Amino acid sequence: MKLSTWIIIIIVIGLMGGIGIPSVFAHSPPYFEIKTSKDILRFCEFFYDEYIFLGADTLAEQHSNFPNLRACGILYNHVAWKSTHVGRDIVLIAEIEKYLGDAGYIKERHIKNSEKIPAWIKNDAKMWVRGEVTDTLFAFGIKTMLENHILNPSLENNDRNCNENKICVEKLDFIKYSYTNRYGQEITEKYTVDAINIDEIIMKSERISRDGKETTSISVNNDGMISTNKKCCVINKFMFLTPINIGDMISEDLKVVGETLYEFNSKAHQVWIAQNAKKTDTLIIDKKSGVVFSDSHKEIGTTIIWEKVELKDTNIFERKYISTQLLIPKWFKTITMWLVDDLISESEYLNATENLLERGIIRI
Numbered sequence: 001m002k003l004s005t006w007i008i009i010i011i012v013i014g015l016m017g018g019i020g021i022p023s024v025f026a027h028s029p030p031y032f033e034i035k036t037s038k039d040i041l042r043f044c045e046f047f048y049d050e051y052i053f054l055g056a057d058t059l060a061e062q063h064s065n066f067p068n069l070r071a072c073g074i075l076y077n078h079v080a081w082k083s084t085h086v087g088r089d090i091v092l093i094a095e096i097e098k099y100l101g102d103a104g105y106i107k108e109r110h111i112k113n114s115e116k117i118p119a120w121i122k123n124d125a126k127m128w129v130r131g132e133v134t135d136t137l138f139a140f141g142i143k144t145m146l147e148n149h150i151l152n153p154s155l156e157n158n159d160r161n162c163n164e165n166k167i168c169v170e171k172l173d174f175i176k177y178s179y180t181n182r183y184g185q186e187i188t189e190k191y192t193v194d195a196i197n198i199d200e201i202i203m204k205s206e207r208i209s210r211d212g213k214e215t216t217s218i219s220v221n222n223d224g225m226i227s228t229n230k231k232c233c234v235i236n237k238f239m240f241l242t243p244i245n246i247g248d249m250i251s252e253d254l255k256v257v258g259e260t261l262y263e264f265n266s267k268a269h270q271v272w273i274a275q276n277a278k279k280t281d282t283l284i285i286d287k288k289s290g291v292v293f294s295d296s297h298k299e300i301g302t303t304i305i306w307e308k309v310e311l312k313d314t315n316i317f318e319r320k321y322i323s324t325q326l327l328i329p330k331w332f333k334t335i336t337m338w339l340v341d342d343l344i345s346e347s348e349y350l351n352a353t354e355n356l357l358e359r360g361i362i363r364i
Contacts, residue, residue: 037096040096041096044076048072056076056134056136073137074095075096078095116346117145117339120141121145122339124138124140125336129333129336129337135328139328142353145350146357151350151353152354153354153355167223167241169196169201169316170193170196173314173315175190175311175314176189176311176313177189177191177234177238177309177310177312179307179309179310180307180308181307186209186210187208187209188207188234188312189205189233189234190205191204191218191238192204192206200227201222202217202218202219202220203218203219204218205217205218205233207233207234216232218232218233223240223241224239224241225237235309239290239291240290240292242288242289244256244272244287244290246258246259250285253276253277253281254275254276254281255275255276255277256272256274256285257274257275258272259271259273259287262284262286269288270286271284271285271286271287271293272285279298280299281297282295282296291314291317292311293311294310295308296308327361327362327363328362329362332356335352336349
């Protein structure tokens with residue numbers, strides 16, 4: 001075999017290794033049995049790399065079922081965290097117990113259904129009132145009470161403007177993709193919602209390539225499929241109906257095969273990975289909105305050719321009906337302080353919190 005042929009093979013293999021599912025930070029926590037302060041320290045050490053990668057707020061969103069992450073936020077900012085001194089663990093364990101209490105108290109932090117506010121949530125509330133923890137950390141307690149049905153607000157009138165069996169978009173929502181074809185031609189295409197009808201969504205498509213700019217109107221059905229010929233557009237399916245679950249067939253030949261994190265505009269998103277049966281098409285799909293982040297296509301022939309469409313810009317994630325916008329008014333600290341000082345009962349506090357959640361004054 002000629003040397004030039006070997007060089008071509010090596011280059012192709014190198015390209016294959018560099019293209020595929022995005023390299024993202026995926027962290028699957030094992031089960032932690034939390035019985036002592038030392039257990040919490042080990043727990044926090046496990047999550048530290050993810051904290052550095054995602055930041056405190058995103059880490060909290062990803063693992064809201066781990067209430068002990070509140071303690072981790074305190075430890076990560078402690079002067080002893082990066083110390084190599086032999087007494088480092090003793091100092092950090094003392095810091096944990098300063099805020100969370102002794103081992104007997106710590107074991108109660110994984111709550112089950114209850115009609116009362118757990119002691120650890122009241123303790124977090126006290127710290128929040130004193131300014132010792134952030135709104136995000138305090139919000140963990142409210143989220144946990146929602147998940148465990150201690151709080152039971154009626155959220156029928158929320159900010160979502162979505163209908164069942166219909167993708168959730170509003171007029172002027174836009175999604176912009178870029179694409180480089182096998183000939184090296186760069187194409188960008190921006191889809192903007194122009195009108196929403198009963199059976200279809202009309203979108204304006206602005207396509208820019210070396211041939212110039214072309215503007216057309218396309219029709220999208222209620223589940224996000226572009227109704228016109230596939231050749232019209234950079235991507236023929238830019239949004240899927242949610243919720244989506246692992247193992248779902250989201251089209252005739254696309255199955256959800258995994259999940260991971262995907263970084264877009266410096267923020268990590270929880271995403272689904274979907275592939276066709278031959279594994280020649282791979283889609284990365286946002287879990288909350290159903291928006292397609294990327295669509296990779298592999299064509300197998302004499303040589304393997306990769307084509308990839310990537311999301312470049314959108315205002316979809318700025319919408320309240322898709323993005324989770326944390327909002328806790330400062331004056332809610334006064335109500336929380338009344339609870340901490342036993343000036344109101346737990347039931348009164350829960351009723352007040354439910355009312356504020358229902359009215360959208362508090363968003364968790």
